[in-house]
Amino acid sequence: xxxxxxxxxxxxxRERVFAFYREVAASPADVVYLGEVVxxxxxxxxxxxxxxxxxxxxxxxxxxxxxxxALTESEGELKLLRRVAANGEFRVEANDWGAVRLLAxxxxxxxxxxxxxxxxxxxxxxxxxxxxxxxAPFEATRNLLxxxxxRRPPGMQAELFAHGRIPLAHSARCxxxxxxxxxxxxxxxxxxxxxxxxxLDTREGQPFLAVNGVQTQSAAVYSLMRDVHExxxxxxxxxxxxxxxxxxxxxLRAWRRALDGEPGSARFANGFWxxxxxxxxx
Amino acid sequence: MxxxxxxxxxxxxxxxxxxxxxxxxxxxxxxxxxxxxxxxxFDPASLAEGIAYAHRRARxxxxxxxxxxxxxxxxRWTGAIDRAAALGVDAVILxxxxxxRYASRCHPxxxxxxxxxxxxxxxxxxxxxxxxxxxxxxxxxRVLSVAQxxxxxxxxxxxxxxxxxxxxxxxxxxxxxxxxYACGESPNTAGACSPAWAVRWKETPAGLESRLNGVLIxxxxxxxxxxxxxxxxxxxxxxxxxxxxxxxxxxxxxxxLLPKFRAIGVRAVKIEGRQRSPVYVxxxxxxxxxxxxxLKNAGKLKPEWLAQLARHAEGAQCTLGAFSRPWK
Numbered sequence: 001x002x003x004x005x006x007x008x009x010x011x012x013x014r015e016r017v018f019a020f021y022r023e024v025a026a027s028p029a030d031v032v033y034l035g036e037v038v039x040x041x042x043x044x045x046x047x048x049x050x051x052x053x054x055x056x057x058x059x060x061x062x063x064x065x066x067x068x069x070a071l072t073e074s075e076g077e078l079k080l081l082r083r084v085a086a087n088g089e090f091r092v093e094a095n096d097w098g099a100v101r102l103l104a105x106x107x108x109x110x111x112x113x114x115x116x117x118x119x120x121x122x123x124x125x126x127x128x129x130x131x132x133x134x135x136a137p138f139e140a141t142r143n144l145l146x147x148x149x150x151r152r153p154p155g156m157q158a159e160l161f162a163h164g165r166i167p168l169a170h171s172a173r174c175x176x177x178x179x180x181x182x183x184x185x186x187x188x189x190x191x192x193x194x195x196x197x198x199x200l201d202t203r204e205g206q207p208f209l210a211v212n213g214v215q216t217q218s219a220a221v222y223s224l225m226r227d228v229h230e231x232x233x234x235x236x237x238x239x240x241x242x243x244x245x246x247x248x249x250x251x252l253r254a255w256r257r258a259l260d261g262e263p264g265s266a267r268f269a270n271g272f273w274x275x276x277x278x279x280x281x282x
Numbered sequence: 283m284x285x286x287x288x289x290x291x292x293x294x295x296x297x298x299x300x301x302x303x304x305x306x307x308x309x310x311x312x313x314x315x316x317x318x319x320x321x322x323x324f325d326p327a328s329l330a331e332g333i334a335y336a337h338r339r340a341r342x343x344x345x346x347x348x349x350x351x352x353x354x355x356x357x358r359w360t361g362a363i364d365r366a367a368a369l370g371v372d373a374v375i376l377x378x379x380x381x382x383r384y385a386s387r388c389h390p391x392x393x394x395x396x397x398x399x400x401x402x403x404x405x406x407x408x409x410x411x412x413x414x415x416x417x418x419x420x421x422x423x424r425v426l427s428v429a430q431x432x433x434x435x436x437x438x439x440x441x442x443x444x445x446x447x448x449x450x451x452x453x454x455x456x457x458x459x460x461x462x463y464a465c466g467e468s469p470n471t472a473g474a475c476s477p478a479w480a481v482r483w484k485e486t487p488a489g490l491e492s493r494l495n496g497v498l499i500x501x502x503x504x505x506x507x508x509x510x511x512x513x514x515x516x517x518x519x520x521x522x523x524x525x526x527x528x529x530x531x532x533x534x535x536x537x538x539l540l541p542k543f544r545a546i547g548v549r550a551v552k553i554e555g556r557q558r559s560p561v562y563v564x565x566x567x568x569x570x571x572x573x574x575x576x577l578k579n580a581g582k583l584k585p586e587w588l589a590q591l592a593r594h595a596e597g598a599q600c601t602l603g604a605f606s607r608p609w610k
Contacts, residue, residue: 071403073403073404078406097400097410098406098407104410116377116456116470119378120356121356122380125383139463143352150353169460172425172426172454178527179521179523179527203500203518204498205519218463278459
């Protein structure tokens with residue numbers, strides 16, 4: 001099984017992002033997803049910067065994929081989407097069906113986790129349109145994965161979000177701006193203050209969710225590291241690790257060891273995979 | 283402009299038809315639709331009766347088969363489509379692209395609508411579904427502003443349907459697993475958000491508590507109005523603030539936008555609430571019918587309509603939602 005580093009979901013200062021990917025270049029990640037998936041207002045890293053970072057990672061032996069935004073609303077966001085889809089240099093991960101329309105008929109793109117691909121029929125459709133890798137939905141169970149892959153289209157790889165705070169929802173509204181009584185279009189880029197999202201606890205102090213601008217994540221780190229043997233048995237080709245502000249390189253090394261046979265013993269939330277509430281550690 | 287109204291059973295379907303719905307939308311009594319609630323929805327016999335009732339009055343019925351099937355239960359979803367076609371529904375509302383292909387191939391005469399659960403927010407996405415499956419109408423997620431709806435409507439041959447009234451998803455529909463994270467059932471897979479079996483209410487010294495599978499969603503002081511505990515309508519703590527982190531429990535009411543919707547070419551307005559009573563369906567349908575007809579004849583909105591609708595709002599508060607974006 002290969003190790004993939006998912007797109008950076010948070011908004012970090014420019015220098016920090018460049019430093020992060022210098023570290024990633026030396027990590028055991030096989031595939032690295034780049035680009036802004038969450039919010040088009042974020043501008044520390046331009047589309048050209050992502051390309052430059054991608055070239056550096058290719059030089060370090062990584063396969064690079066450009067991820068498209070999950071929720072496109074405006075014409076400006078569609079322009080950006082077209083630019084990503086037509087970049088001509090890197091594979092592209094489609095995260096909505098507008099992106100699928102732009103990529104259809106081109107070879108070897110990635111059907112991202114936001115596309116809601118739950119069954120072999122939709123997987124087969126994407127294969128016909130040129131997708132050669134499928135990232136399963138975040139809430140995928142082992143039965144979903146095994147079922148969808150029972151009739152695996154030729155050459156189709158399967159990937160699953162396997163470590164990190166789970167992106168649970170997207171909205172038109174920015175909940176980080178809301179926290180500070182700011183309008184979305186004048187948000188003062190408060191996401192910069194929350195390198196792993198803004199914690200939301202219940203009123204009795206249980207860590208529950210993390211607000212990341214228009215995206216809402218789990219507060220708990222979800223991890224399938226202890227389930228590696230099941231991932232392999234279900235036919236998974238890549239495990240996706242989600243960038244976090246600290247220890248990502250060490251995490252990638254730990255995952256490499258897990259994939260090589262030392263799964264580790266740390267207990268994390270992993271409920272979705274086991275057909276349970278995602279928050280649970282089964 | 284057409285009026286699309288909800289029916290959780292035969293009495294509501296009759297109420298919708300009798301009060302002026304052009305379309306009634308319904309679901310079967312299982313997880314093939316996004317209102318999979320105990321005691322709600324239609325068995326094949328009552329659906330057949332409902333279709334006959336609507337057709338006798340020249341109204342249409344559309345069946346929602348708008349959750350996402352998996353390999354193991356695929357046949358239940360295709361079975362729902364086959365049954366819908368056999369019973370003579372006027373259209374099906376689908377979210378899953380694989381299922382859409384099934385419907386377009388096996389029932390080429392069956393009109394397809396793209397569900398809000400399909401999460402298509404741009405004309406590029408709508409045009410994909412049109413080109414591949416002949417989708418005729420799409421229900422837009424409640425995340426777009428009026429200007430954005432207009433942009434979409436201009437650039438697609440797909441008819442645009444928008445939500446006009448009722449419960450409001452703050453998150454993009456089809457892109458939300460908050461309920462599944464807390465309790466294991468989400469709209470995409472189980473057709474349920476905060477299912478009743480996972481909800482607990484409890485009076486405590488600190489106030490009335492609402493929980494979803496044990497997670498505290500909110501706690502109400504005396505006199506505070508309690509809301510059904512969906513994750514996105516709860517109060518949480520961020521730093522030193524306890525607040526509605528996502529949205530106050532409010533309902534969508536876009537009646538005042540109706541003239542604008544007409545002007546930008548919105549084809550249909552949808553009323554949320556298959557889980558609501560026949561009385562709700564009757565009264566809300568009547569107001570919207572009168573409003574649409576009045577505007578068609580160049581009349582003006584009447585203030586009493588807003589007052590009538592306000593009585594049916596959840597939380598008794600209304601919002602224009604993403605259409606107006608006070609938070610933009």
